[in-house]
Every structure is written in structure tokens, then in C-alpha cells.
């Protein structure tokens with residue numbers, strides 16, 4: 001690395017990551033830290049304590065987003081923000097999101113160690129409920145921050161047991177007083193593991209993200225009628241679960257049709273009622289996810305799914321309705337951020353490739369209100385949303401050091 005580039009303390013970052021992975025630990029190597037659960041409270045408390053020890057002022061907004069701020073020499077200027085999320089999937093890994101937050105913290109600790117002041121303030125942000133594993137849609141905290149979701153929409157959303165987001169937020173003590181969107185960002189940089197195999201396979205230090213796949217989510221309600229599984233003739237049934245099954249296979253077929261161009265479809269979730277032996281299902285609910293590198297084709301896939309809903313509901317004699325939908329990934333990444341990241345990487349001698357993001361990230365939403373850029377670091381085998389998710393420190397350091405030096409550059413410009 002170039003001599004005048006700043007370097008973080010890799011061992012401290014690693015120890016911080018490992019300590020954070022003890023909270024909500026699952027099956028030795030993984031994580032189950034669902035949004036607004038007790039373990040989410042514990043990691044939030046831990047992060048806030050670490051941030052205060054690093055001299056930060058910590059504030060929490062109305063949906064529980066946390067802002068740890070290091071003052072600038074001209075503190076009236078908008079902050080350079082960085083961060084990610086600390087919640088996990090039901091069976092997740094301990095680096096997805098966490099690496100971005102703890103890297104931000106490590107950047108601040110490093111600046112403190114070196115006595116480096118910056119003209120603009122720096123904020124490390126923890127966004128609420130990025131994963132959407134408990135409350136939908138995903139990326140609720142960042143979407144609400146930029147006004148794409150209202151406060152009421154977020155607070156009223158419920159988990160599978162009918163528990164409200166607002167009640168859980170209050171229970172864990174993170175119903176903050178700061179108004180949504182109050183923090184103003186000069187720019188936003190998020191570091192995240194790639195969650196795909198490209199960097200690991202090619203052996204390049206980092207990916208600088210230039211765009212995302214347009215991604216859509218749908219929650220589809222299927223309505224049939226309960227009846228006895230014995231005497232009810234096959235031609236008199238309205239089995240919601242059968243309608244859902246027809247739709248699932250059709251959605252999968254749509255994904256395969258778009259596979260050659262990189263399109264993907266998934267039905268990751270199904271629930272049904274009453275879900276008991278002896279009775280035909282009255283209702284079913286599906287979550288459908290679809291993504292495509294070409295935004296126009298992603299829109300066309302929606303029409304294909306709508307058509308599949310008609311076919312599947314006729315075949316099963318049930319009705320289907322889209323009750324919630326969301327979209328992300330087509331926000332433009334900032335050319336200025338990409339350029340600054342690439343220039344900084346060049347001067348540091350860090351190898352990089354331009355890459356497209358296929359997952360959802362809080363950064364997408366923030367791109368609406370501030371110049372935004374993302375750094376991807378390699379994860380072994382591209383494994384993510386799995387307890388076997390893993391990274392190596394020496395392959396992670398170039399990305400974190402790039403984050404550090406780019407933040408300082410932008411904060412002092």
C-alpha cells in the first residue's frame with residue numbers, strides 16, 4: 001500500500017467482528033439476529049457503547065436507525081455517512097451488514113488513534129430491519145429515512161405472529177426522538193460483502209459497485225374455501241394451497257426463461273391457513289421475488305407473473321391478489337462517488353473491478369437523497385444468507401482501507 005495512505009487496525013476490526021458475532025449466534029458460525037428481537041437490542045446497545053467510547057454522539061430516529069457522529073472541524077457541513085445493518089436472516093451469516101457497520105466504526109477509531117481531524121463530520125449509521133426477515137418490506141429503515149415509506153407504514157407493519165414493529169421498537173428502547181430524515185448527508189458510502197462468487201473466484205481485492213439489478217418483491221394472497229379433505233369431490237374444491245403451488249412452479253419457470261440474460265425468480269416464503277390435516281386450505285400467502293439486470297425486462301417479468309396468477313387461480317378455482325409490493329435496485333449510483341473510489345483505489349494500489357449488485361442494500365435508498373457509492377469485499381465461495389458465510393481478514397482489509405481513505409478524502413475536500 002502507498003506510504004501516505006491511512007491503514008486501519010485489522011486485528012481490532014477482527015476482534016470487534018468476532019465479538020459482535022457472539023450476539024445472536026446460531027450453529028457456531030452463523031447468526032440469527034432478527035430485527036427488533038432481544039439480540040438486536042443487545043447488538044444495538046453494544047454498538048452504541050463502542051461508538052460512545054470512540055467519542056461519538058449517538059442519536060436514534062423514529063424508526064430506530066442509529067447515527068454515531070464524529071464531529072468535523074466545520075460541524076455545520078453535512079456529514080459523510082457510512083454504515084449498513086446489524087440485523088440478520090433467520091439462518092444468516094455474521095458478516096452480512098455487520099462488516100459495513102464495524103468497518104465504519106473502525107474508520108473512526110483509526111482517525112482517533114492518528115489524531116486526524118476532518119473538515120466535515122462523519123456518521124456511522126445502523127439501519128433498522130434491512131433483511132425483511134421479520135417485518136416486510138426489507139430495508140425499512142433506510143426507505144423510511146428517505147421518505148419512500150411513511151412512519152405509520154413502518155410502525156404498523158407486523159411480523160408473522162401479528163406483533164407490531166412500533167411495539168417491538170418501544171420494547172427494545174429504540175423508538176428514538178430524532179425526526180426521520182433529519183440527518184443531512186454530503187455523501188454515503190457502504191461497504192458490504194459481495195454475497196456472490198465473482199471477487200473470490202477472480203481473486204480481485206474489491207468490487208466498486210456501478211449499478212444494481214432491478215429487484216421487485218410481491219406479497220400475494222390466495223383465497224379459497226375450507227372443506228373436508230374426505231367427502232369433498234375433487235371438482236368442488238377451492239384449495240388455496242394448490243393455487244399457490246401452481247403459481248410457485250409458474251414463477252420458477254419465468255425465472256428459467258430469463259436465466260440466459262441473468263434474470264431470477266424466487267418464491268422464498270409460503271404460509272397457509274389453517275395448515276392442518278383434515279381440512280382444505282382456505283388462504284395462502286406467498287412472497288415472490290424477481291430480479292433482472294435490464295430494468296425494462298424486470299417490468300415485463302411483473303406482467304408475466306400477473307398472467308401466471310390468472311392461469312393458476314383458474315386452474316385451482318381460487319382467487320389471487322397482490323397485497324403488497326416493493327422495488328429496489330434501479331437507483332443510480334453516483335458517478336462522483338464511483339470516480340473518487342476508483343481514484344483512491346488507484347493511488348493506494350488496490351486492485352478493483354466494476355461490479356453490479358444483485359442483492360438489496362440500504363445504500364440504494366440513500367442514493368435518492370445523496371451521492372452514494374458501494375464497496376464490495378470478497379466472501380468465501382460467495383456463500384451468504386447461510387451460517388457458513390465467511391470472510392478472510394487479509395482479503396477484507398483492502399476494502400476497509402479504501403473506505404477509510406475515501407471517507408477522509410471526501411470529508412476534507
Ligand SMILES: [Zn+2]
Nearest residue numbers: 085096097130
Ligand atoms: Zn446485507
